[in-house]
Amino acid sequence: MKKLSLFIISLLVVGLLAACGTSTDDGKGSTSGSESEDKKVLKMATSADYPPFEYIDTAKGSDIIGFDIDLANALAEKTGYEIEVQDMDFNSLIPALQAKQIDIVLSGMTPTPEREENVDFSDIYYTANHMIISLKDKEIKSLEELEGKTIGVQLGSIQEEKATEISEQVDLKIENRNKISDLIQELKSGRIDAAIIEDLVANGYIEKDKDLAGFTLNAPEDEAGSAIAFQKDSKYTEEFNEALNEMKENGELEDLVSKWFGGEE
Structure with a gap:
C-alpha cells in the first residue's frame, strides 16, 4: 500500500513539474508578443x-x-x-x-x-487668412484706421510678424499676450483697440460674442x-x-x- 501511494505521489509531482514548465514557456511567449505589438x-x-x-x-x-x-x-x-x-x-x-x-x-x-x-x-x-477684430461699437474697418491705435497679437505667432509688417505702413503700438483668450479680454477691457487673429479662430469668437466685429486681410499667394x-x-x-x-x-x-x-x- 505504501509503495502504491509513493508511486501515485511521484506521478503527481512529475505532472506538476511538467505543467509548471509549460506555463513558464507560454508566459514568456505571451510577454514577447505583447511587447512587439506595443505602439x-x-x-x-x-x-x-x-x-x-x-x-x-x-x-x-x-x-x-x-x-x-x-x-x-x-x-x-x-x-x-x-x-x-x-x-x-x-x-x-x-x-x-x-x-x-x-x-x-x-x-x-x-x-x-x-x-x-x-x-x-x-x-x-x-x-488660412489673418483677421483684424475690434469691438463693434468702435469698429475698425481698414488698416488706415489702425493709425495711432494699439493692436494685440499672440506671443510667438505669425500674427506677431504680421503686426510688425503692418506697423511699417501705419503708426501703431503692438502688444503681445500668451493666449488668444487673453487678447479678447484685453480688447473688451479697452486695453487694446484691435487684435490680429487667424480668420477661422477669430470667426469663432465673433459668432459667440456679438460685441466683436472684424475684417479679413487677404493672404499673399505665397503665405x-x-x-x-x-x-x-x-x-x-x-x-x-x-x-x-x-x-x-x-x-x-x-x-x-x-x-x-x-x-x-
Whole structure:
C-alpha cells in the first residue's frame, strides 16, 4: 500500500513539474508578443486656446479637442504611433522641441524661415487668412484706421510678424499676450483697440460674442499656412509627410476640414 501511494505521489509531482514548465514557456511567449505589438508613444504639444484647431470645451470635459488633435491621431494611427497631448503656451512650443521635451507640435504653426532654423516642418496641411477684430461699437474697418491705435497679437505667432509688417505702413503700438483668450479680454477691457487673429479662430469668437466685429486681410499667394513641427533632423518628419499626403489624396484631410471648419480646403 505504501509503495502504491509513493508511486501515485511521484506521478503527481512529475505532472506538476511538467505543467509548471509549460506555463513558464507560454508566459514568456505571451510577454514577447505583447511587447512587439506595443505602439511607441509620441509626446505632442499644442497651445489649446485656438479653436477650432485645439481647445478645451469645458462644458464637455477637460480633454483637448480640435482639428489638429484629430489630424495628429489620424497620422499617428497610419504611422504606427500613439499620441500623448499636452498644453503649453505657444511661445514655449519650439523651445520644448529644441530641448527634446516633446516629439512633435501641432498648433496651427506657420513654418517661417526663422522657425525653420531651429526645427523641421512637415508639408502644409491648412492655409488660412489673418483677421483684424475690434469691438463693434468702435469698429475698425481698414488698416488706415489702425493709425495711432494699439493692436494685440499672440506671443510667438505669425500674427506677431504680421503686426510688425503692418506697423511699417501705419503708426501703431503692438502688444503681445500668451493666449488668444487673453487678447479678447484685453480688447473688451479697452486695453487694446484691435487684435490680429487667424480668420477661422477669430470667426469663432465673433459668432459667440456679438460685441466683436472684424475684417479679413487677404493672404499673399505665397503665405505658408500651417504645418507640423518636429525636432531638427527628426525621423518622424518623412513618416508623417507620407501619411499626410495619403490623407490629402484619399480625401481624409478634406473630411476633417469639413468637420471642423464647415467647408472645404
